[in-house]
Amino acid sequence: MSDLRDGSAGRATRRRTAQVPRRHTDRPADERPPGGRAAARAASRSSGRGNSRRRVRPTRRGRRALRIAGTCLAFLVLVTAGAGWWFYEHLNGNINSVSLDGKGGSEKADAFGRTPINLLVIGSDGRTSAADCRLGGGCSRTGVQSGNGNADVEMVVHIAADRSNATVMSVPRDTMTNVPACTDPTSKQSTSGYYGQINSALSYGPACQVATIHQLTGIPIDHFVKLDFSGVVSMSDAVGGVDVCVSDNVYDTYSHLKLSKGTHTLKGVGALEFVRSRHGFGDGSDLGRTVSQHLFLGAMIRKFKSAGTLTDPAKVYGLADAATKALTVDDGLGSISKLVGLASDLDKVPSHRITFTTMQTAADPHNRDRVVPGAGARSLFASIANDQSLTAGSGKKSAAPSATARSVTPSRIAVTIENGTTVGGRASELATALTDKGFSQGTTTANAPTTASVTTLTYGTGQEPEAQAAASALGLPSSHLKQGGGTGLTLVIGSDWPSGTSYPAGHGSTGASSPAPADTHAAVSDAHAQTADQPKGCAQVSPYRTVSLNGVSMTPAQAYAAARSQPDSDS
Incomplete structure (x- = not known):
């Protein structure tokens, strides 16, 4: 359509539009009526000023182009909307959710009506698929297993009511505690309750693991997220790898993690080997592993928040697709919109205000290879239950809006x-x-x-x-x-x-x-506290003979030197 502010084009368009019914233009010139508009047009053509028709053609082509563009745009909108809906339904269909049935209690709103978020992250050692068997091993005799396995990883993630801070507390899998009466609604496996290793509660379903953590800590837990071996692999691949650092050469002959001293980007199986390694770090127990897992998670959080990760639609879709396929969640998180809401709440917390801790432990008096909550653990539990920030031991509760x-x-x-x-x-x-x-x-x-x-x-x-x-x-x-x-x-x-x-x-x-404020200095004492913004932290390789190669006990660094033919995990 011509712009009316452009006079000549506008007049040309109006004259051309008035002449659409041109019934006599194919008649010979001597048969046309003399004078009038035909004479004027003939005179115009003969004098070289007949530009009206040439002006008309671009306008008609412009109109046609606009109609085509409009049709294409409408089609594109419909296709995009349809694809968006398909993606949404596809991602929703990936999610596996189960009910908690109130097993973890419920969070209390603060004086301003805001509610904190407490969820339990569970890493299962179950070999419930062929992929898990390939990654975790141990299926040569049993084959693909059924059930939930044991909880190799248990982390309570607390997001403050005002979203200003967060705490991630690991509970070592070797902790001894009372497991309450539970029944797995899927397998129907049940227990009347027992005293045992805390990670075994997952055998009776995720809700039982949540109930056990709630009973041990007193922290109300409304949600859980569970992933297995293949889930760790797909998630690390989806974010393009996670940067980790090790303090020395390390070869854990059990998890197969093999890295040279320094910083590495781990994807896939290498990432799984890192988070599973318990003999490579610290004293070779589960306590050392929790610290290296915190380093891994901190690096992953920084990757999520980095420029380009959450603003690239392809990366976001790849991450969402991997996450929804990898996770089992409670029905309170059983949709894309709810998971996006959880991710948005966590994204509001600055990295320097996310504190990683490990529950303080003491040796179990009945079994020196197991642990029980140690000094400071009750203060740590109370700080989280009372919505107190552990960043720099401030002890401050959530601020007002x-x-x-x-x-x-x-x-x-x-x-x-x-x-x-x-x-x-x-x-x-x-x-x-x-x-x-x-x-x-x-x-x-x-x-x-x-x-x-x-x-x-x-x-x-x-x-x-x-x-x-x-x-x-x-x-x-x-x-x-x-x-x-x-x-x-x-x-x-x-x-x-x-x-x-x-x-x-x-x-x-x-x-x-709200309970009386807890002593946050006691809460972080001997809890290996660190924040998610610490990129220079390195996982401390164990100086002890925690691994074995060809039947010989040695340190992880010695094993690295001896296994020259074994490729590194980031190769």
């Missing part, structure tokens, strides 16, 4: 505290606790008009953020907050809070309140 945080300053919040109990001095005790935490020195105390059975915090119109801030400082559940008709904040202490400056767990109409 940014919009609220900008408008609420504790030093400007004064609370009237009334003692509704029969215990003297309670109002003064809580007033001191608030002012010590930076709340206004204008906080006052009094006796309530009558005794109260339930603690309440009443706030005036528009003062809910202030009330939430005060409640959070005292560990008071949001269910105890209510809006009143007056102004200001009034806390009436009920008989449900007879002592202490943090509201006791186990009370409240909507469940337990």
Whole structure:
């Protein structure tokens, strides 16, 4: 279509359009009526000024090109939308999900209504496919196995309610604990409960493994993700390899990991050999393996966040296809949209605020080859359950939402505290606790008009953020907050809070309140804590004789030197 701002082209188009019915143009010139428009056209042609027809043709070609382009664009949109829908349905069809049936408890919302995420990452040693048999070995006698296998890897991943930090805690597979009564809904295999190695709980289904971790740690776990040997291979390939570093030459003759000292990019089988190696690192036990796995995961997280990985549609689709084929998840994560939401939540956390730890352990008094939770483990469990950041041992709980945080300053919040109990001095005790935490020195105390059975915090119109801030400082559940008709904040202490400056767990109409803050310095002590932004960390090769080659015990470095004909894992 011609642009009307271009005068000559516009007029040419209008004249040409008016002349569409040209019934007499093929008649001889002497038969045409003299004068009129025909004469004018003839005169125009004879004088060399007949450009109207030449102007018409490009316009007609332009219209035709636009119609073709429009048709192609519409077709492309339909095909793309159809392909997108096909990809979505295809990826959804890849996902295998099972129900947790509430076995792991449920996370509690903070004072601002936000909920943390706790999920258990399970690495299975099951040889349940031909691919797993080739990768893991051990199927020469048994063939492809059925069932879930054992949980070689168990990591509790905690994402803070405000998405500002995350913690990844490994639980060594050699930990001894009580496994609760469980039944696998698929295999129907069941147990009435027993004391045993924690990784064996997976034999009774992923929900049983979740329930066992929940019982050991007290951390509510609403989700799980399970992958097997072939899943590790496909995921590492999908991201284009993962960069790892080893402190010395290493050859683990059991996992077959063989690398020279320094940094390497591992894909496929090499990546699997690295995360499976327990004899190559540390003291040759599962404890050393958890540290090297953290290094691997940290490198993978950096790869996910690196430029080009999550912005390249082909890479994203390849990663999504590999992940959905590799993973078994709970039904709360059993769709692409839910998995994308989980990935988005994790992506919000900066790498330097993701802390990797390993549960502190002590030798099992009944079996020196097994471990039990050690000193500091309870503080580590409590920190995660209480949504406390372990980055640099800050011990800070999730902050208020940014919009609220900008408008609420504790030093400007004064609370009237009334003692509704029969215990003297309670109002003064809580007033001191608030002012010590930076709340206004204008906080006052009094006796309530009558005794109260339930603690309440009443706030005036528009003062809910202030009330939430005060409640959070005292560990008071949001269910105890209510809006009143007056102004200001009034806390009436009920008989449900007879002592202490943090509201006791186990009370409240909507469940337990936040527990008292844990000692985060004790939580990270001897927990091998490191953050995901540490690219220079190297897996420490074991200096002990943890491997055997041709029947001779030796260190992993000695085995590397002796196995010259064995190709390296990154070759």
